Amino acid sequence: MLWFKQGLCVLPVFLVIWSSCTFIVAYLIALFRHDVDVVFPYISDTGANPPESCIFGLMTFVSACAGMATVYARYKFVEKLNEDTRVVRPCVNKVALxxxxxxxxxxxxVATFQETVVTDVHDAGALLFFISGVSYIALQSVISFSAYPYGSSLGVCWARTGVSGIAVLAFFPMVVCTFFVDQTKLHRDPEDEDYHFYLTSAVCEWVVAxxxxxxxxxxxxxxxxxxxRVNLEYQM
Incomplete structure (x- = not known):
């Protein structure tokens, strides 16, 4: 059997490939149309104007659905693992879910409300995405170590911890610097007062993503x- 057909590994494989394409395709289209600058635009800037906004919105929505499926599958895996080992508290697993x-x-x-049209709602969605996302991967790193050696290998546990640590370190300057940046501008000039805040925030946003x-x-x-597996129960 081919490796990507084993179990449910097609879920994270699809999520990783599709999400990467979402960021890159939108960026390349926006760059080709001169809607953004070459150097580190905000991810949302690449999906602010049509037609890239339509593509970005659709691909991001698909990524979100794939993300939900992956998160739920991970939750059920830890739940099943916990039936015999009791190494992870059920409440911790539910919080991660x-x-x-x-x-x-x-x-x-973020996909539905463009930043240049409905800025407040877009920013609220982005904040929810990043805060919850960083918290999720940090908590899953803790869960991985708690479940060891029944779940992932020690190397994978440390890899998850390293990745989540990078995300946490990049998250704080991203949020702080965002407050000093004009969010409605798509093109930046190095002479702008907020340029250094913008560049730091944009770089950190790409790192977290x-x-x-x-x-x-x-x-x-x-x-x-x-x-x-889904069990169907039919009641007359």
Whole structure:
């Protein structure tokens, strides 16, 4: 059997590839149309104007759905693992589930409300996405160590911790610097007063976003080990 057909590993594989394409395709289209600058635009800037806004919105929504499926599958895997080992508290697993779902909801808001049209709602969705997402991967790192050696290998546990640590370190300057940046401008000039805040915030945003992608990449081996089935009960 081909490796990507084993268990449910197709879920994180699809999520990683599709999310990467979402960021890159929107960026390349916006760059080709001169809607953004070459050097580190905000991710949302690449999906602010049509037609890239339509593509960005659709692809981000698909990523959010794939993210929800992956987060739920991970929750069920830990739940099943916990039936025999009792190494992870059920409440911790549920908190991780809800954090992951809220992060995906934030993605949907970001995809639906462009930053140049409905800025406040877009920013609220982005904040929900990043806060919940960073909290989710940090908590999953803790869960991975708690479940060891029944779940992931020690190397994978440390890889998740490293990725989540990078995301946490990049998250704080991203948020702080954002407050000093004019969010409605798509083109930046190095002479602008807020340029250095903008550049720091944009770089950190890309770092956090791709930290999420790298984190879900570590799920691939775990997802080879299990499948999910739906039981239908018909009542007359």
């Amino acid at each position: 809800w954090l992951g779902m809220m992060s995906c909801l934030g993605m949907c808001v 791709f930290s999420f992608i790298c984190f879900f990449l570590t799920y691939i081996h775990d997802f080879k080990l299990f499948t999910l």
